[in-house]
Amino acid sequence: xxxxxxxxxxxxxxxxxxxxxxxxxxxxxxxxxxxxxxxxxxxxxxxxxxxxxxxxxxxxxxxxxxxxxxxxxxxxxxxxxxxxxxxxxxxxxxxxxxxxxxxxxxxxxxxxxxxxxxxxxxxxxxxxxxxxxxxxxxxxxxxxxxxxxxxxxxxxxxxxxxxxxxxxxxxxxxxxxxxxxxxxxxxxxxxxxxxxxxxxxxxxxxxxxxxxxxxxxxxxxxxxxxxxxxxxxxxxxxxxxxxxxxxxxxxxxxxxxxx
Amino acid sequence: xxxxxxxxxxxxxxxxxxxxxxxxxxxxxxxxxxxxxxxxxxxxxxxxxxxxxxxxxxxxxxxxxxxxxxxxxxxxxxxxxxxxxxxxxxxxxxxxxxxxxxxxxxxxxxxxxxxxxxxxxxxxxxxxxxxxxxxxxxxxxxxxxxxxxxxxxxxxxxxxxxxxxxxxxxxxxxxxxxxxxxxxxxxxxxxxxxxxxxxxxxxxxxxxxxxxxxxxxxxxxxxxxxxxxxxxxxxxxxxxxxxxxxxxxxxxxxxxxxxxxxxxxxxxxxxxxxx
Amino acid sequence: xxxxxxxxxxxxxxxxxxxxxxxxxxxxxxxxxxxxxxxxxxxxxxxxxxxxxxxxxxxxxxxxxxxxxxxxxxxxxxxxxxxxxxxxxxxxxxxxxxxxxxxxxxxxxxxxxxxxxxxxxxxxxxxxxxxxxxxxxxxxxxxxxxxxxxxxxxx
Numbered sequence: 001x002x003x004x005x006x007x008x009x010x011x012x013x014x015x016x017x018x019x020x021x022x023x024x025x026x027x028x029x030x031x032x033x034x035x036x037x038x039x040x041x042x043x044x045x046x047x048x049x050x051x052x053x054x055x056x057x058x059x060x061x062x063x064x065x066x067x068x069x070x071x072x073x074x075x076x077x078x079x080x081x082x083x084x085x086x087x088x089x090x091x092x093x094x095x096x097x098x099x100x101x102x103x104x105x106x107x108x109x110x111x112x113x114x115x116x117x118x119x120x121x122x123x124x125x126x127x128x129x130x131x132x133x134x135x136x137x138x139x140x141x142x143x144x145x146x147x148x149x150x151x152x153x154x155x156x157x158x159x160x161x162x163x164x165x166x167x168x169x170x171x172x173x174x175x176x177x178x179x180x181x182x183x184x185x186x187x188x189x190x191x192x193x194x195x196x197x198x199x200x201x202x203x204x205x206x207x208x209x210x211x212x213x214x215x216x217x218x219x220x221x222x223x224x225x226x227x228x229x230x231x232x233x234x235x236x237x238x239x240x241x242x243x244x245x246x247x248x249x250x251x252x253x254x255x256x257x258x259x
Numbered sequence: 260x261x262x263x264x265x266x267x268x269x270x271x272x273x274x275x276x277x278x279x280x281x282x283x284x285x286x287x288x289x290x291x292x293x294x295x296x297x298x299x300x301x302x303x304x305x306x307x308x309x310x311x312x313x314x315x316x317x318x319x320x321x322x323x324x325x326x327x328x329x330x331x332x333x334x335x336x337x338x339x340x341x342x343x344x345x346x347x348x349x350x351x352x353x354x355x356x357x358x359x360x361x362x363x364x365x366x367x368x369x370x371x372x373x374x375x376x377x378x379x380x381x382x383x384x385x386x387x388x389x390x391x392x393x394x395x396x397x398x399x400x401x402x403x404x405x406x407x408x409x410x411x412x413x414x415x416x417x418x419x420x421x422x423x424x425x426x427x428x429x430x431x432x433x434x435x436x437x438x439x440x441x442x443x444x445x446x447x448x449x450x451x452x453x454x455x456x457x458x459x460x461x462x463x464x465x466x467x468x469x470x471x472x473x474x475x476x477x478x479x480x481x482x483x484x485x486x487x488x489x490x491x492x493x494x495x496x497x498x499x500x501x502x503x504x505x506x507x508x509x510x511x512x513x514x515x516x517x518x519x520x521x522x523x524x525x526x527x528x529x530x531x532x533x534x
Numbered sequence: 535x536x537x538x539x540x541x542x543x544x545x546x547x548x549x550x551x552x553x554x555x556x557x558x559x560x561x562x563x564x565x566x567x568x569x570x571x572x573x574x575x576x577x578x579x580x581x582x583x584x585x586x587x588x589x590x591x592x593x594x595x596x597x598x599x600x601x602x603x604x605x606x607x608x609x610x611x612x613x614x615x616x617x618x619x620x621x622x623x624x625x626x627x628x629x630x631x632x633x634x635x636x637x638x639x640x641x642x643x644x645x646x647x648x649x650x651x652x653x654x655x656x657x658x659x660x661x662x663x664x665x666x667x668x669x670x671x672x673x674x675x676x677x678x679x680x681x682x683x684x685x686x687x688x689x
Binding site: 044045047048051052055084091095153155156157159160162163164166185186188189190191192193194197198201202 | 541542544545547548549551552553554555556558559560562563564565590592599602639644
Binding site: 121122125126127129130131132133134135136137141 | 314317319343344346347349350351353354355357358359360370371374375416419423
């Protein structure tokens with residue numbers, strides 16, 4: 001029993017110190033963003049490896065998710081004779097939930113894990129330390145550009161995911177199953193609100209982008225500089241990102257759509 | 260501990276330094292002086308924290324007690340920007356080379372120039388090629404770090420370390436894991452750079468022969484204390500058994516072959532812990 | 535740092551397509567387009583009961599959407615529901631004796647205001663009021679009446 005309590009206490013202490021280190025790291029990263037803006041080339045390099053290289057997985061997943069929503073929505077709605085509402089259903093699920101959440105989960109798996117591994121290995125091979133000795137702040141030079149790129153890419157990727165999903169749903173709904181195309185779009189436009197749905201969806205994806213990039217970069221920076229340490233940190237990035245994304249999604253949904 | 264080296268002419272002075280990692284004391288109240296324009300070697304067995312000493316001098320780690328001054332400035336009391344300015348004048352050669360793996364050799368050497376100066380690309384090109392020529396690898400400028408052998412990577416890292424024309428260079432185990440030819444070329448390089456550029460060099464190593472060949476002054480560290488110091492000749496004739504064991508590489512002596520353990524027979528006969 | 539220009543192009547394409555996606559969501563998917571851009575004029579109608587009508591519910595004539603509900607208020611004097619509608623200004627030829635009714639699209643669908651033009655020569659203007667209205671059919675009420683009637687008939 002005492003052993004259990006001791007264990008619990010130790011875990012609590014280590015998680016709190018980690019949270020503290022993480023917060024300090026985040027503050028340093030954010031303050032480094034100013035110097036990134038002075039050197040946009042660094043940002044573009046990272047937008048390329050974070051955003052552009054995630055483009056394909058996001059668009060293809062978006063298309064398939066939209067097509068599945070089209071099929072499933074049609075089967076359910078046609079029982080009530082409400083096939084015209086397919087557009088609303090597809091768009092609302094994508095814009096409010098699936099777009100931001102699935103994009104963030106894919107992002108954590110595709111770009112987040114890569115970021116952790118990259119930073120972790122740079123630490124293990126003394127590249128970060130070497131930079132410090134060359135009087136170059138690795139936070140400003142390495143971390144902040146990646147953070148900014150992740151943070152900017154996420155809403156763009158999520159918007160792409162939703163847009164392509166809606167088109168995919170329309171392809172299945174009116175192309176294959178015979179839902180009236182005009183009804184698909186007009187019902188959607190009548191029921192999807194710009195402020196409540198689109199803007200809230202974008203806010204969600206910005207929050208997820210912030211949190212996922214933070215977790216990925218911090219886990220890499222905080223990794224034990226051995227191959228095992230880096231591999232564990234990569235796993236933690238994916239797991240912790242998934243938990244944070246889903247937990248935050250619940251909180252944000254309650255706040256946004258709660259009334 | 261008395262210091263035979265005159266303090267006026269020293270670039271780096273370490274005074275009464277203590278540092279520990281966890282419960283292990285890595286340095287226990289040591290003092291040493293690094294003379295300007297000379298090659299000073301710090302020797303000792305692996306795991307005695309020689310790399311830690313370089314990181315302390317570079318201001319990456321903080322001592323528990325004592326002070327380190329470099330060029331008259333107390334490293335650990337400098338403001339961040341002043342520390343960074345001081346670091347621009349210190350080069351460090353890491354054991355692994357620590358080249359940035361996402362850029363080629365040329366960009367690696369150009370990295371400190373691009374970060375810290377506003378030179379034009381053509382001036383940077385000239386400087387980089389000069390530095391690469393100095394280490395004999397001008398022809399390798401387009402290779403990526405993963406295409407380099409260990410010795411080449413270290414020479415590139417050396418070119419990068421001298422890119423900003425520093426006042427001193429710290430070498431972390433420059434000879435470890437090198438074949439005899441690269442060892443020879445590194446020895447030659449370190450010596451000639453030190454002479455031609457008027458550098459001060461601090462070298463951390465446990466390679467006795469190579470170090471003794473080029474060092475002007477040697478400190479031998481063991482278990483957090485300085486156990487011997489002097490010119491290579493003085494060290495060779497040191498009366499200390501410990502220094503003798505280290506320099507000749509005998510298996511047993513003051514440093515035992517066995518890691519501390521309880522009595523062998525008792526250990527075999529006891530039941531032990533089941534895993 | 536080579537192929538910088540290709541990289542620039544790709545990043546540019548990525549950012550552009552993300553922004554196109556955002557615009558698509560804003561203009562094609564949501565209702566943003568319906569209350570920006572177009573001019574509209576406002577008319578009101580009072581209903582006994584506006585049922586499940588909401589702000590932004592569509593207003594249509596002959597099945598075509600011509601505007602949307604902009605406000606719904608309860609009038610404490612007449613005890614009626616006052617529905618304010620903004621109508622697209624291109625449809626400015628609604629006669630004064632137009633009838634407004636609250637209908638439901640399908641059995642479970644959303645409620646909307648249906649306008650049925652009358653025969654007057656005078657057209658409704660900004661701030662005009664529709665006099666003839668028909669309230670929402672409340673399902674419970676209708677069912678209750680139906681059951682009550684059939685019970686009476688049996689007697």
